[in-house]
Amino acid sequence: xxxxxxxxxxxxxxxxxxxxxxAVIEYESSVRVKLGTIAVAEKLMTDKQAEEVNQLQAxxxxxxxxxxxxxxxxxxxxxxxxxKKQGNAYMIFVQTLIDQEIMTMEDIxxxxxEYQDTxxxxxxxxxxxxxxxxxxxxxxxxxxxxxxHDRLCGIAIRTLIRLVNSGAYVSKAFLVDQIVADxxxxxxxxxxxxxxxxxxxxxxxLLAIANPFAGEEFDAVDFDALDAVGEFTNCINGLFASELxxxxxxxxxxxxxxxxxxxxxxxxxxxxxxxxxxxxxxxFILSIDSELKIA
Amino acid sequence: MAxxxxxxxxxxSRKVLRGILEEGGHEIVDEAANxxxxxxxxxxCKPDIVTMDITMPVLDGMEALKMIKxxxxxxxxxxxxxxxxxxxxxxxxxLGANEFLTKPFDxxxxxxxxxxxx
Numbered sequence: 333x334x335x336x337x338x339x340x341x342x343x344x345x346x347x348x349x350x351x352x353x354x355a356v357i358e359y360e361s362s363v364r365v366k367l368g369t370i371a372v373a374e375k376l377m378t379d380k381q382a383e384e385v386n387q388l389q390a391x392x393x394x395x396x397x398x399x400x401x402x403x404x405x406x407x408x409x410x411x412x413x414x415x416k417k418q419g420n421a422y423m424i425f426v427q428t429l430i431d432q433e434i435m436t437m438e439d440i441x442x443x444x445x446e447y448q449d450t451x452x453x454x455x456x457x458x459x460x461x462x463x464x465x466x467x468x469x470x471x472x473x474x475x476x477x478x479x480x481h482d483r484l485c486g487i488a489i490r491t492l493i494r495l496v497n498s499g500a501y502v503s504k505a506f507l508v509d510q511i512v513a514d515x516x517x518x519x520x521x522x523x524x525x526x527x528x529x530x531x532x533x534x535x536x537x538l539l540a541i542a543n544p545f546a547g548e549e550f551d552a553v554d555f556d557a558l559d560a561v562g563e564f565t566n567c568i569n570g571l572f573a574s575e576l577x578x579x580x581x582x583x584x585x586x587x588x589x590x591x592x593x594x595x596x597x598x599x600x601x602x603x604x605x606x607x608x609x610x611x612x613x614x615x616f617i618l619s620i621d622s623e624l625k626i627a
Numbered sequence: 628m629a630x631x632x633x634x635x636x637x638x639x640s641r642k643v644l645r646g647i648l649e650e651g652g653h654e655i656v657d658e659a660a661n662x663x664x665x666x667x668x669x670x671x672c673k674p675d676i677v678t679m680d681i682t683m684p685v686l687d688g689m690e691a692l693k694m695i696k697x698x699x700x701x702x703x704x705x706x707x708x709x710x711x712x713x714x715x716x717x718x719x720x721x722l723g724a725n726e727f728l729t730k731p732f733d734x735x736x737x738x739x740x741x742x743x744x745x
Contacts, residue, residue, distance in 0.1 A: 566730065
């Protein structure tokens with residue numbers, strides 16, 4: 333994910349053109365294959381086992397390697413070897429920039445330091461970013477709020493990367509009392525906590541979730557497209573409820589709600605977590621134990 | 628081949644489920660977008676199996692399950708749940724639910740569950 337975040341920073345800082353970034357990311361995707369694909373190619377897993385683990389990832393908030401180990405298809409050592417073979421996305425990104433003579437190592441390091449200073453990240457934060465570990469990365473972009481915010485936002489981005497678009501990346505989340513959106517799909521949850529979560533978009537940005545998740549080509553963000561976004565939100569919330577239930581915390585989902593017209597979302601310091609998919613920026617909205625008004 | 632009624636408020640879910648079941652050789656006799664509509668259509672189209680989403684507006688899946696089982700106790704009802712609805716699953720078993728499917732859908736699991744009941 334940090335390849336996308338840093339690449340976007342380079343574009344905004346005028347150090348890299350959008351076209352060159354797109355080309356580098358495309359090249360990177362072509363050389364960095366999925367863990368399951370490598371495991372099958374190495375004959376450590378069968379196609380069927382890899383497919384089963386992929387399916388389980390849709391209902392379990394766990395990494396491919398962790399599930400494969402739990403199922404007894406791979407050992408921890410084998411997962412480690414496979415991860416080495418897969419390579420770190422950010423390292424491949426940097427290597428590609430250098431190999432294609434787009435930037436020098438010195439330029440990259442200088443830009444990385446500028447990025448670190450701009451964002452106020454510590455050296456330890458930068459290690460987390462470069463690690464490629466989504467959990468460690470996402471934590472850095474969330475407001476110091478509550479454990480529940482961290483966990484639900486984390487599940488949201490991990491599920492989005494697994495089920496919708498593996499190239500999605502995040503920007504710093506923030507707390508607000510009001511935000512406007514052109515359309516909004518949300519789901520409320522009630523029980524030991526009262527929560528509202530959902531995706532708010534501008535223009536047709538929510539199609540970046542609706543189309544891949546439903547396997548359709550919606551022309552506009554209408555009720556059918558919002559229904560798909562609502563179902564995706566339901567998956568995220570289900571994983572979250574499942575995690576909480578293991579700790580004896582009971583919450584239950586209500587039917588999703590949709591707004592296919594511009595709305596003003598108001599509340600008390602609710603969380604807005606911007607997620608970029610391709611050229612679309614979508615806000616993941618989350619309010620915990622605090623009401624949201626939508627008008 | 629079973630005649631199936633799909634009850635789910637999500638058009639996306641109904642479409643995915645219909646596609647998988649039809650590919651598996653089953654016939655979708657009708658669809659309903661909430662529990663109340665589901666109970667009405669169940670009486671009208673007389674399916675072999677009902678797939679019933681739990682979380683729905685107007686009348687939820689558990690209430691609809693209760694009503695269908697009162698009308699026809701041996702009706703086969705497959706409840707559709709999201710992850711994290713374990714408590715509701717237990718309540719559904721007590722109400723007579725025959726099987727469960729979890730969203731997002733797994734094609735093989737759906738075919739296996741429906742074939743088992745057919």
